[in-house]
Amino acid sequence: MRRLLPLLLVLATVFPLPGHSDVVTRIHDIDPGSLGEGALIFLATGQVVSYPQATNRQLNELRLGMQSHRWYRIKLSPRHEILAAKVASAPRFSTSLLGLQREAPEAYHPSVLPALEAARTQFAEARRDFTADSQCYDRAHTWAYDWRRRQLYTSKTWLFFTRRYIRKHKFDWWFHVAPSVHVVIDGKVRERVMDIKYTQGPLPLKEWTDVFIRDNAHCPVVETYREHADFPESGSCFVMKSSMYYYRPLDLELLDLTGIPRDRWEPSEVQHALHEAFRKPL
Amino acid sequence: MPRSPYLILLLILVRGCETQTNHDGPQKETKADALERPLRGPYQAILRPITQRFAPQFNGSFTLVREADDLVAGLRYSAGVPDTLVIQGLHRGSRCPDLQRDDSNGDGHIDGPEGAAVYGPTLIPLDDDLSAQHLGGGIYPVSDTYGQYYWFRTAVFSRLLRDLREEDLNPLDDLVKLSPRETITDAPLVVVVSGVPAQAPLPESVLGKGSTSPQGAYPVACGVLLRSERVPGKILPDETQIPVPDAGGVGGSGGVDDGADFPEPTTSSGGSGNYGE
Structure with missing residues (x-):
């Protein structure tokens, strides 16, 4: 069993446990949360997650990343807790500033x-x-x-x-x-x-x-x-x-x-x- | 004292009901609570640029609310000065400075000293730790490339109040204390955000404040803290103002189709139809 343990750990890393999810996103905001509870991380995806295992240093790094508009790959538990957060590449589309300078088309009216x-x-x-x-x-x-x-x-x-x-x-x-x-x-x-x-x-x-x-x-x-x-x-x-x-x-x-x-x-x-x-x- | 055990039991039950809690937490009546009840808030300051020089499109706000013994403060800084350390604070003043009245040397700027003459000393530095004036270590937020940030902090209200009522050991600094019987909102308060880029050219007439450089002390935006009574927006009726179109065709118009090539939709089952994740 002891020999199998390292293999199991590797497998657990490569194949996440059921219920865990990965998301690539930016940090919209970090709310300190109520006293006695951990910080709440507002992701640009709209999710509000917690980071109970975070050290102060890790939270500060996220704050700096938020200010720099960094993208992160974030692993979440089924309880919406951050298990890991790593800096990631931005997706192919980048900012909503695209298209704002183009010619005005016809006006919009809903059907x-x-x-x-x-x-x-x-x-x-x-x-x-x-x-x-x-x-x-x-x-x-x-x-x-x-x-x-x-x-x-x-x-x-x-x-x-x-x-x-x-x-x-x-x-x-x-x-x-x-x-x-x-x-x-x-x-x-x-x-x-x-x-x-x-x-x-x-x-x-x-x-x-x-x-x-x-x-x-x-x-x-x-x-x-x-x-x-x-x-x-x-x-x-x-x-x-x-x-x-x-x-x-x-x-x-x-x-x-x-x-x-x-x-x-x-x-x-x-x-x-x-x-x-x-x-x-x- | 009633001798019947049933009456004794009833008395115990009645006394238990008198200390019901609500979802804000247990209600303990203390002298501090009684004095501070008006602070339950929320309080709000809409921040506006002081001059048009550095962030003419600036918009932002500050909110302050107390929930039981939690104090929650938040500041939204938008279209401000980019990539800059922003010193933010709650000051004991009744108004914000303006160029017409408060540019004492006529140089076209409101610098730190000119601003402070109007909005007064700092009561609560809005730094990394609200619990006490000196605990935040002067750690302030830095705006991003777009001149934007959101800042939120919480503190134990009673702890902050204790700190604000302590003796002022350094009356020469920019921080001011409350008198022992004063509350936070006894006097008017003003929120100020200061700071322009360190390399921003400023005339020699623009002064710093204390050990802060002229750029660091330069007040950018300000707002008077007021009790927020209203909630914005409207509860709209179900019907819209759009006229019912003539029969035939659904109408509608908009931008030119961008020609993105999607696969045709497939109709497979999916979606729970239930709420929540």
Whole structure:
């Protein structure tokens, strides 16, 4: 048995234990967490994870990496704890600044489906072969692009969880996003969120946020990124709406900073989203 | 004293209910708690650039909240000065400086001393450790290449309050203490972030402060700390303002298709339809 132990250790390194996951991402923020509990690491993927084994030096290195916008390959346990974090190469697409300087195309207007049944059909026919550890923004971007190829212009609904909510409920995410469509229902145009992974069909906003918000609080809709970012201790959540072209929260923040809206697809982002969420080749 | 054991038991139960806890933790009534109740917050300062010289597009905010004996402070620094050490602090002042009123030497800059004359000395340095004025070691955040960072720290509130009420052993430094009966929010407070790149050219009329260089002491943005009563945003009705289109076609328009070549979607089963990971 003793002779087998080194081999077992090697195998355990090469073949991770079931339930562990790897993610390549940047660090969005490091929250000290409540006193007596460890720091919370906000990943750019939207996940909130902990690093209970981290030394002060390791946390400081992550902080420096965050400031330098370094990419990391992070191994997570099933309990969303960081087991290892190593500096990694940036993916092929790099920043959302791409495309901002191009010529302005035609203005964006969302499509309006004639009835809820049409939205249900699109929901049912959307691709579902996403990986278990896929990120919400990669899935949402791929579905939105698929519908765009069928001339269906959709939107995106972003849900931001406040720090207060994350600490109180030890919640695992700091944001979530799903595509949404406009539909004629009872003679009015209403928006329905199409969260194919987490819901059974198109949902009104409150019903969708109730899936994630444990205290059933209303999530006010804000128009700028800073409106929710400046209120991390107020309420439980905020919602933002955008066109289908916005890929990650950074894109919403850049809109705030530059005033330049995203008005087209960035090919490298679309392909990256498809590869990351559905393991299709680039 | 009732002699019946049942009444004694009832008394014990009643006294137990009087010390119920809520999800903020046990409520222990102490003198400090009674004085500090207004600090439960959240408090917020919206930071705005002091001048247009170094970060005219700067936007940011500071929040402060107390949960039981936890003090949580956070600062968002955005579109600020890139790659720079930022000295941030909570000052005992009632307003932020402005060029028209406070440029005492008329050089077109508000430097450290001119700013401090308005926003006052530092009550709480927003450095690496909020528990006490001197524990943070002067370790402050550094903005990234885009002039951005998020900073959050927690501290034991009662420990900080004790430190702030201690005797001021060095009245000549920039730090100020509270008097023994004062609370943190008794007087107005102002949040200031200072620091421009070390190599930023500044006229000789721009002065440093204490041992801090003119660039290090240069105040970039400021905001008055106020109790945050409102939550932004709106609870929207289900219906939108978009008019119902004419029958036939779903309409919609947007950017030109980029021509990315995707495989056609396959319809395989997947997705739990349940919430949570």
